[in-house]
Amino acid sequence: MYDDSSARIAAGLREWIAAASPGARLPSTRVLVAQYGASPVTVQKALRTLAAQGMVETRPGVGTFARTVRVARPNDYGWQTAALGSPQQRMPQLSTALRSVPNDVIALHSGYPDRELLPERLVRTAFARSARGEAAVSRPPSAGLPELQAWFAAELGAAAPVGVAPPAPSDVVVFPGTQSGLSTVFRALVGAGRPLLVESPTYWGAILAAAQTGVRLVPVPSGPHGPDPAELARAFELTGARAFYAQPHFANPTGAQWTPGLADRVLDLVRRHGAFLVEDDWAHDFGLVSDPVPLAARDDGGHVVYLRSLTKSVSPAVRIGGVVARGPARTRILADAQAEAMYVSGILQAVAVDVVTQPAWRTHLRSVRQQLTARRDLLAGALAEHAPTARLDTVPQGGLNLWLRLPDATDLPRLVRDCEDAGVVVAAGTEWFPAEPTGPHLRLNYAGPNPGAFPEGARVIGEALARQLPSRPASA
Structure with a gap:
């Protein structure tokens, strides 16, 4: 009577292979049928199991052979050390x-x-709607979907005081998240080897973007209520910097929020030094008492380059951010963005604008x-x-x-x-x-x-x- 268990045959053949020389020919199917008292079908099943495990190889018309066992060895990538050379910038580790x-x-x-703080129903519905629309199959404009540009501009313009011209939709460039926007802004407006003033402490992603672009960071002490204007003025004078990166509202990590008086003094400083203020409004949607009023809303002279992210408030899966800049600065930012990524996924932009324009x-x-x-x-x-x-x-x-x-x-x-x-x-x-x-x-x-x-x-x-x-x- 035939034994129908192929596992017993496979186990016996593993022992045989372990003792045999690499490349040795296994006993024929007829011999194995007789040895194990099994059917040819069961023997073939055992051989297929061993072949799937890489232990044997079958050569049609010749026989089945034990595979040569390769001894594991560590990968050697030493040649890359000479090919790559020393890194130009030491990149910080990811946070x-x-x-x-x-x-x-x-x-x-x-x-x-946390996920329970996200508008999950709105996001899922927006993805379903966007998948059925033009965004799923067409290429969006390089600067962003017009309706999303218009939304970013309107959000900032709503806070503009009387007498200050609000931004136009064409002043907006859409990015795949503001981390990408930071790298582009630093590269386009500051440049490798040049100084960029930053609050200290500051957002780790800004430190990473500076390292990526070769920008030289100059720390300005910043406390629970923001930077000391006297220290900021001294840093401008000593370094000749033409840009200051800051988070005036709910700074990451300190949570600091600038007073209106401090905001006025900083704006006066950047104007006097012919410089840019790169305003990162990362937590605009997370004001606990009221919505923050961006400094960019009070500037129509092109001194403030404004970044606002939707990634944290809409969904980490919808990496969308907007950069608002005016004049030649906007032209340089768009040119760098086009060279870096050409355009941002139209379907992600469509999802973002769908979510933020819903009454809910x-x-x-x-x-x-x-x-x-x-x-x-x-x-x-x-x-x-x-x-x-x-x-x-x-x-x-x-x-x-x-x-x-x-x-x-x-x-x-x-x-x-x-x-x-x-x-x-x-x-x-x-x-x-x-x-x-x-x-x-x-x-x-x-x-x-x-x-x-x-x-x-x-x-x-x-x-x-x-x-x-x-x-x-x-x-x-």
Whole structure:
């Protein structure tokens, strides 16, 4: 009676192959049928299994042979060292904010809002509509879909005071996210080797874009309420810089928001020095008390180049940003954008404009404002209770983050490791400094998943800090 299990035959042949010389011919099917008391069909099934595993090869009309076993060896790419040479710029590592983590950890590190804070229904509906329209099969204009250009211009123009000409739709260039826009603006308006003034600390993506384009960063100290105008003026005079990158509203990472008086002084400075202010309005949709008023709305002389992102507020899958610039600056920016990417996906632009022009978009933003306020207060309160040695210099009125100042003696890398070992992922503040950090910080995101775990996350941070405090001598 034939045994119909091919697994037993395959196992026996593996032992035979292990003892045989590479390239040895296996016994014929007739011999194997007799040896294992199996049918020819079962023997062939076992041989097919071994062939799929790369252990044997069959040569029609000749027989089946054991494959030559290749010994694994490490890949050698040493030749590329000479071919590539030394890098012209040392690129910073990608931020912790982009790191993916398992669902069972408390994630306070991310740079993006949790999915429940996104207009998911609006996005899905917009994708379905856009897939049926012209955007799915046609090439959009290089500067962007006219209706999306018009929306960016109208949003900024609505905040323009009386007497200031609002931007025109043709002043807008659409990008696949403002990170791409930053690289283009730095390259087109500053240039490799030239100085760019930046707040310190500042957005890590701006530091990355500067490294990519070869721009030389000049840090200007910036605190809970923005940069010191005197320090900014001194930096302009010492460096001859012609551009200043800043986040006047809900700065990433500090959460700082400029007062109207500071905004006026900065605008006066850039005008007096014949310079550009590159205004990154990254968190425009995340004002907790009110919508911010961009500085660009108060300038029609072409000094302010304005960036606004929809990626975080609409969806990470819809990487869309707008850059508003006037005059020759806009011409240079568009020329660089065309050389870099030719145009932005029409279907993504169509989805973005569909979402933000729906009546439900404003309703969604009001709901997000309430949720973010509750999350911010929950995390700030938990830190005050469980990590009293850390300090929040400002409770932000918008954005997604808290900027936590730690005691001077904190061993920051050890603290980050200890927190992660306890299931809490945090972002070290060093990533947001364009030069040496002025002290140990953590940037904590209050828009991440599972806000109910924020108190536990704060407790872990507090305990990790407490383990680093110098022990107090026992009382007599």
